[in-house]
Amino acid sequence: GENVEQHPSTLSVQEGDSAVIKCTYSDSASNYFPWYKQELGKGPQLIIDIRSNVGEKKDQRIAVTLNKTAKHFSLHITETQPEDSAVYFCAARAEGFKTIFGAGTRLFVKA
Amino acid sequence: NAGVTQTPKFQVLKTGQSMTLQCAQDMNHNSMYWYRQDPGMGLRLIYYSASEGTTDKGEVPNGYNVSRLNKREFSLRLESAAPSQTSVYFCASSEGRAWNQPQHFGDGTRLSIL
Numbered sequence: 001g002e003n004v005e006q007h008p009s010t011l012s013v014q015e016g017d018s019a020v021i022k023c024t025y026s027d028s029a030s031n032y033f034p035w036y037k038q039e040l041g042k043g044p045q046l047i048i049d050i051r052s053n054v055g056e057k058k059d060q061r062i063a064v065t066l067n068k069t070a071k072h073f074s075l076h077i078t079e080t081q082p083e084d085s086a087v088y089f090c091a092a093r094a095e096g097f098k099t100i101f102g103a104g105t106r107l108f109v110k111a
Numbered sequence: 112n113a114g115v116t117q118t119p120k121f122q123v124l125k126t127g128q129s130m131t132l133q134c135a136q137d138m139n140h141n142s143m144y145w146y147r148q149d150p151g152m153g154l155r156l157i158y159y160s161a162s163e164g165t166t167d168k169g170e171v172p173n174g175y176n177v178s179r180l181n182k183r184e185f186s187l188r189l190e191s192a193a194p195s196q197t198s199v200y201f202c203a204s205s206e207g208r209a210w211n212q213p214q215h216f217g218d219g220t221r222l223s224i225l
Binding site for chain 1: 115142144151153154155159161201211214215216218
């Protein structure tokens with residue numbers, strides 16, 4: 001079945017450094033790739049998304065890249081801050097209502 | 112603007128008991144979803160409702176039922192709770208029927224079954 005693999009499962013960086021989280025998807029029909037941030041005790045919140053007709057998208061310190069040929073997409077956070085500490089989920093969605101989520105990356109930003 | 116509201120926030124049940132998890136959204140969204148989140152497994156879709164009056168199974172529907180009560184409300188029912196259903200349950204909604212619309216999540220219901 002469809003699958004999204006996410007790496008690493010845990011990531012620790014110093015404040016001010018960059019963080020990169022990578023995902024690979026299996027369903028070649030996937031066309032929509034959202035990223036969610038989940039803080040302790042809260043639900044996932046959308047932070048950025050990308051559609052298959054776009055290779056890269058930026059929003060301030062956050063960027064996402066997509067390589068459809070390799071079925072890879074990545075989240076890049078620059079100038080990390082302690083408030084970036086959270087669990088991040090990638091996801092992939094083909095046409096229809098089924099979104100497949102990665103297992104999550106727990107990001108620690110050390111002050 | 113509350114977004115997606117889930118009740119209760121916490122619940123402890125005994126094996127075999129039944130309960131209904133409630134979800135309401137105030138964004139006039141057409142589509143609603145129920146997920147469960149287990150450690151190391153991300154979110155898995157239980158059921159979804161593409162629009163008012165319709166419901167469909169997701170990846171892990173066994174042991175659950177849903178009701179789309181109206182456009183705002185989508186409930187999840189456990190008829191006979193089992194320990195394997197201990198999880199955090201999230202409700203989400205999205206704007207339309209288009210597949211490339213972001214989902215908005217509630218803050219979850221933490222359910223323990225003894």
